[in-house]
Amino acid sequence: xxxxxxxxxxxxxxxxxxxxxxxxxxxxxxxxxxxxxxxxxxxxxxxxxxxxxxxxxxxxxxxxxxxxxxxxxxxxxxxxxxxxxxxxxxxxxxxxxxxxxxxxxxxxxxxxxxxxxxxxxxxxxxxxxxxxxxxxxxxxxxxxxxxxxxxxxxxxxxxxxxxxxxxxxxxxxxxxxxxxxxxxxxxxxxxxxxxxxxxxxxxxxxxxxxxxxxxxxxxxxxxxxxxxxxxxxxxxxxxxxxxxxxxxxxxxxxxxxxxxxxxxxxxxxxxxxxxxxxxxxxxxxxxxxxxxxxxx
Amino acid sequence: xxxxxxxxxxxxxxxxxxxxxxxxxxxxxxxxxxxxxxxxxxxxxxxxxxxxxxxxxxxxxxxxxxxxxxxxxxxxxxxxxxxxxxxxxxxxxxxxxxxxxxxxxxxxxxxxxxxxxxxxxxxxxxxxxxxxxxxxxxxxxxxxxxxxxxxxxxxxxxxxxxxxxxxxxxxxxxxxxxxxxxxxxxxxxxxxxxxxxxxxxxxxxxxxxxxx
Numbered sequence: 001x002x003x004x005x006x007x008x009x010x011x012x013x014x015x016x017x018x019x020x021x022x023x024x025x026x027x028x029x030x031x032x033x034x035x036x037x038x039x040x041x042x043x044x045x046x047x048x049x050x051x052x053x054x055x056x057x058x059x060x061x062x063x064x065x066x067x068x069x070x071x072x073x074x075x076x077x078x079x080x081x082x083x084x085x086x087x088x089x090x091x092x093x094x095x096x097x098x099x100x101x102x103x104x105x106x107x108x109x110x111x112x113x114x115x116x117x118x119x120x121x122x123x124x125x126x127x128x129x130x131x132x133x134x135x136x137x138x139x140x141x142x143x144x145x146x147x148x149x150x151x152x153x154x155x156x157x158x159x160x161x162x163x164x165x166x167x168x169x170x171x172x173x174x175x176x177x178x179x180x181x182x183x184x185x186x187x188x189x190x191x192x193x194x195x196x197x198x199x200x201x202x203x204x205x206x207x208x209x210x211x212x213x214x215x216x217x218x219x220x221x222x223x224x225x226x227x228x229x230x231x232x233x234x235x236x237x238x239x240x241x242x243x244x245x246x247x248x249x250x251x252x253x254x255x256x257x258x259x260x261x262x263x264x265x266x267x268x269x270x271x272x273x274x275x276x277x278x279x280x281x282x283x284x285x286x287x288x289x290x291x292x293x294x295x296x
Numbered sequence: 297x298x299x300x301x302x303x304x305x306x307x308x309x310x311x312x313x314x315x316x317x318x319x320x321x322x323x324x325x326x327x328x329x330x331x332x333x334x335x336x337x338x339x340x341x342x343x344x345x346x347x348x349x350x351x352x353x354x355x356x357x358x359x360x361x362x363x364x365x366x367x368x369x370x371x372x373x374x375x376x377x378x379x380x381x382x383x384x385x386x387x388x389x390x391x392x393x394x395x396x397x398x399x400x401x402x403x404x405x406x407x408x409x410x411x412x413x414x415x416x417x418x419x420x421x422x423x424x425x426x427x428x429x430x431x432x433x434x435x436x437x438x439x440x441x442x443x444x445x446x447x448x449x450x451x452x453x454x455x456x457x458x459x460x461x462x463x464x465x466x467x468x469x470x471x472x473x474x475x476x477x478x479x480x481x482x483x484x485x486x487x488x489x490x491x492x493x494x495x496x497x498x499x500x501x502x503x504x505x506x507x508x
Contacts, residue, residue, distance in 0.1 A: 156434035163433065177339065184336055187433050217436070232436075234478035239435035241478075242468050246330050249469075250339045265474040273481035 003044040004196050004271050005189070011262035019076070020259055023055075024048045026076035030086045035122035042093040042119075046193065049263060051085035052256040053182060054173065088169055090126040091134055094119050095141050102145070103210060136168035153216035155236065159194040166190030181251035188240040188247070192268060195237055200275045230276060237272045244268070300350035300357075312358065319351045325469050332461060333430045335402075389414075395424050404431055419449030426458060438462065 009017055027048055032040045055076075076082070097119060100112040127134035144161040152158055166189055170182035198205075198214045205212035206223030215221060218229045225233065245264040253260050274280035301308045304318045326347065331340040391414050398407035408428055414421060426441030442459040449455060466477060 155436040156429070160432075160434065180336060180339070184334075184433075191433060191435075231479060232439075236436040236439070237478045239439075239462070239465060240433070242465055243334070243433065243435075245470065246334060246340075246468075247336055249325055250336055250343065261471065265470050266476055269476045269478050270481045272478035273476070276478060 002193065002197055003046060004193055004200075004268075004275075005046040005049040005263065006267045006271055007049075007259050007263040008266035008270065009262075011266060012258055016258050019255065020048075020052075023051055023076045023256075027051050027082055027085055027089075030079070030082040031089065034083065034086055035090055035125065038118050039090060039122045042089055047085055047089040047092075049189075049260075050088065050169065051081055052259050053185065053253070054084050054169070055081040055254065055256055084130075084169070084172055087126045087130045088133055090119065090122050091130065091137050092165075094123040094126075095137050099141065099145075105208070130172075132171055133168055137165050140165040148211040151211060151216060152213065155195070155213050155217045156191075158213050159191045159198075162194040163187045163190035166193075178251055181247050185244050185247040185251070188243040192237060192240040192244070192272075195233070195240070196272055196275050199233060199237075199272075200280065234272065234276060238269070241268045241272075298346075298350075300353040303346050303350035304354070315351070315354055315358075319347065322347045327469065329461075330468050333427060335431060389416075392420050392424065399424070399427055399431070402431075404428060419445045419452060419455060421445075422448060423452075423455045423458065430462075435462075 007020065009020075012020065024043070024045075028040050028043045031043060094116070097112050097115050101109055101116065104112060140161040144158055147158045147161065164187070167183050167187040170179050170186050173179040173182055195214070198212055201210070202212055202214055202225070203223040204210075206215060206221060212223070214225075214233060215223055218225055218232075220229065241264060248260055248264050271280065299308075301310070304315065304322065306314060306318045310318070323344070326340045326343045328337075328340070328344075331337040334340070391410055395407045395410050395414075398404070398410065407424070411421065411424060411428065422441045422445035426438045426445060429435075429441055430438035439459075439462050442455065442462060445452070445455040446459050
């Protein structure tokens, strides 16, 4: 949901990297087709990973991507998985925007109101398509809001809301074994994303007086953690990543096996580490504007 | 019956040494230690059974026998109990026994309900609360509960084992070559590990610009 979930690209072959690229483009064009041009902008790595998890092995093919008029791009067109990922992306982003409107300062709030307007009809269409997921998201976001209000100091409880929300995506999967595997994997993915996001926002939340479960758990209103507390946060992040890896080994991820493997055995650890060290965003900017376009 | 070589993911021309190596790797992957108190433990156990059968079939076919192969039997230490049954000889109150039984049935709601009624918060209470949290994926609470259980009953081996298992979880299986953790990830530079190739946004023209 926030761009934290990244495979360790260094572990993937050139071909696998191209596949990942194609999946990214495929999701982008699927979003465009289903929800109009603006919704393409909500695309991020987390949603791409979600699409990889949902992709049923047999239906992966390749097609031309219309997204970039200047360069022909290969894109995956596994419609079932991409459509599901696209629908869920729209719903999640819409609720994220609502959350931002409730929490942010004046200027950001206005910007988010504009976004809400832009996504309004996309969200209506998505929620009509995925009733169960829409309901689960609404329910869990309401639960999260009330936990925030009572300033819950138990780390796992607010994390549980986002975890359950993401877990509910697995209900759309037909195969019973794969559904169980995904349910466990997505629960811990959601938990991890929530906690990494809280860790990332620790200092910002302290400055703005926002709710942050990590600050409350360790009684650190300034947002500064001791070495021992940082280790505890890292340990609990690691625990979730390990649960994801254990689930991954029991599922069938077809052509995305390597991608998921490099994410749950390395990518997530690295992102968590960068967030813990405060270098995550610096690296982000460098890779966005640093050139290296020829790599993919 | 499925092809035993396929189960071990090796060609039928593999040498005895390669068969053993493939088997060991898979046995490590699906080892009960990696799936203790895991809601998917039954699936891991099934996998383990398949792998053991495939290995047995191959060794029998090749006449290399079981002796000295280091084969892990499907019974013994890899049996069902080690995937997380709670049959411990605790002779606490009937309520605690009820909680343990519910946990073994994987009926977490009943277990939690009964646990909430018990007013005596002793080591056993915190231990069982920890098991419940762990099964639900509440890892931080689970760790805290196990720590409290050990503090209240320092002599109890079962509680200590649960705590140690969580603290030593870093030794869990990972494929060869993967060795990073959140606390230790090379030089602390995300670009180093992630290969700095995060410029998908540039390729697609519109993908990477996020406004959220």
